[in-house]
Amino acid sequence: MKKIFFGIMSALLLTVTVQAQEKAASGYSPASLYTLSWTPGVPLGSFNNFINTVSVAGGNFAGRYFLKKGFAVGFEFGWNNYYKKYPRNTYYGNDGLAITGIFYTYAFVVPWKVGAYCYFLPASIADPYVGLSFGGDYMEEHIMIQEYDIYNTQWGFTMSPEIGVLVKFGKYSHWGANVSAQYWFNTNSFSFTDYKAYSTMQGLNFNIGLTYLLR
Amino acid sequence: MLFVAATVIFMMSCANYPGLDSRLAEDLVDITKYDVGTSFTQFKTFSVVDSLTVINNFHDSTKVLTPQVLALLNQITWNMQARGYTLVDRKTGHPDLGINVGAVIVTSVSNYYPGWYWDYGYYDPGFWGYPAYYYWYPYYPPAVSSYSTGTVIIEMLDLKNAPAHNNKLYVVWVAVVRGLLTGYHTTQDVLDNIDQCFAQTPQIRAN
Numbered sequence: 001m002k003k004i005f006f007g008i009m010s011a012l013l014l015t016v017t018v019q020a021q022e023k024a025a026s027g028y029s030p031a032s033l034y035t036l037s038w039t040p041g042v043p044l045g046s047f048n049n050f051i052n053t054v055s056v057a058g059g060n061f062a063g064r065y066f067l068k069k070g071f072a073v074g075f076e077f078g079w080n081n082y083y084k085k086y087p088r089n090t091y092y093g094n095d096g097l098a099i100t101g102i103f104y105t106y107a108f109v110v111p112w113k114v115g116a117y118c119y120f121l122p123a124s125i126a127d128p129y130v131g132l133s134f135g136g137d138y139m140e141e142h143i144m145i146q147e148y149d150i151y152n153t154q155w156g157f158t159m160s161p162e163i164g165v166l167v168k169f170g171k172y173s174h175w176g177a178n179v180s181a182q183y184w185f186n187t188n189s190f191s192f193t194d195y196k197a198y199s200t201m202q203g204l205n206f207n208i209g210l211t212y213l214l215r
Numbered sequence: 216m217l218f219v220a221a222t223v224i225f226m227m228s229c230a231n232y233p234g235l236d237s238r239l240a241e242d243l244v245d246i247t248k249y250d251v252g253t254s255f256t257q258f259k260t261f262s263v264v265d266s267l268t269v270i271n272n273f274h275d276s277t278k279v280l281t282p283q284v285l286a287l288l289n290q291i292t293w294n295m296q297a298r299g300y301t302l303v304d305r306k307t308g309h310p311d312l313g314i315n316v317g318a319v320i321v322t323s324v325s326n327y328y329p330g331w332y333w334d335y336g337y338y339d340p341g342f343w344g345y346p347a348y349y350y351w352y353p354y355y356p357p358a359v360s361s362y363s364t365g366t367v368i369i370e371m372l373d374l375k376n377a378p379a380h381n382n383k384l385y386v387v388w389v390a391v392v393r394g395l396l397t398g399y400h401t402t403q404d405v406l407d408n409i410d411q412c413f414a415q416t417p418q419i420r421a422n
């Protein structure tokens with residue numbers, strides 16, 4: 001009885017192992033891929049001091065090209081809107097101006113980046129990866145109180161490490177889903193008054209996207 | 216792919232901030248600006264107009280004194296006295312500061328330069344004993360691009376130094392309260408917002 005049991009178990013384990021190896025080996029390694037993502041963002045640090053709200057309005061488009069198995073370079077650009085309504089309060093300018101009322105803060109972030117990425121299981125259905133990208137961030141920051149729109153626009157250097165996973169919809173499918181978390185910081189800084197200054201913006205974006213892969 | 220693109224665009228539009236019209240309709244807003252080059256402790260006395268100029272389009276300004284307007288004028292006086300200034304008669308007391316109060320009661324007025332109402336039925340500088348003078352902001356004033364019905368404008372004039380200012384009556388402080396005299400607000404709202412204008416300008420004090 002024991003022999004039969006171990007025999008069946010051994011056969012099952014062998015089958016599962018062979019299937020797993022086949023799954024891992026039977027996919028394909030893409031030559032390039034393109035991803036369109038929804039990118040909710042969470043402001044951190046100084047940026048969070050300016051506007052502490054989650055951005056659900058964001059997206060990006062990314063392209064990646066595999067130089068050799070598992071190693072890719074690529075580009076990405078995107079945007080995020082952050083907006084928050086504040087209760088009635090007084091805002092002081094540094095030129096004798098003071099305004100009391102309901103006001104809004106708003107930020108617009110547009111990253112343009114290139115990067116390098118390491119995919120650990122490029123031929124498998126689920127392919128985890130890490131990456132590092134850098135480039136420039138265009139930013140607008142607004143404080144709006146009725147007809148007043150006090151704003152800054154600027155460009156700054158940006159860098160962002162990323163960790164994620166690419167899941168193909170099938171062994172030979174050209175389509176897949178991409179999910180990643182991306183921390184970013186940039187060198188932008190701005191001030192609206194003498195005592196309200198913000199420097200080194202930071203945030204955390206979650207990318208949820210649809211990927212098209214090319215062999 | 217189209218689904219994702221549509222979702223992204225939809226989410227983006229959801230998070231856009233409200234337009235100007237929505238922000239204008241939202242609530243009362245108190246806007247003040249003072250001349251940072253003026254020391255308000257040099258002034259000791261003041262006088263306030265005895266009625267409110269209603270600025271009605273360009274050519275139809277009138278003076279009114281309703282119970283609510285009277286409460287507004289009295290609240291200005293009360294705040295000035297609380298800051299250490301002494302109320303004196305406009306003609307015989309030679310006040311250091313004069314205070315004009317006007318209200319815009321139409322919505323068709325928009326995109327005018329600051330002080331546009333000075334030429335249209337507003338208090339003439341002669342009202343303060345300086346007929347050959349004209350009003351002047353010694354700073355860039357609040358650029359209110361449109362005036363909602365009931366916007367109250369309070370202007371504090373430097374009468375003490377008028378002779379030294381080359382025929383100009385400097386407006387050393389301006390307060391704009393949007394939507395105050397619409398008829399929808401109580402007298403207490405009026406008083407609270409006048410208080411707020413002074414509260415956000417602690418620089419106005421005699422001592």
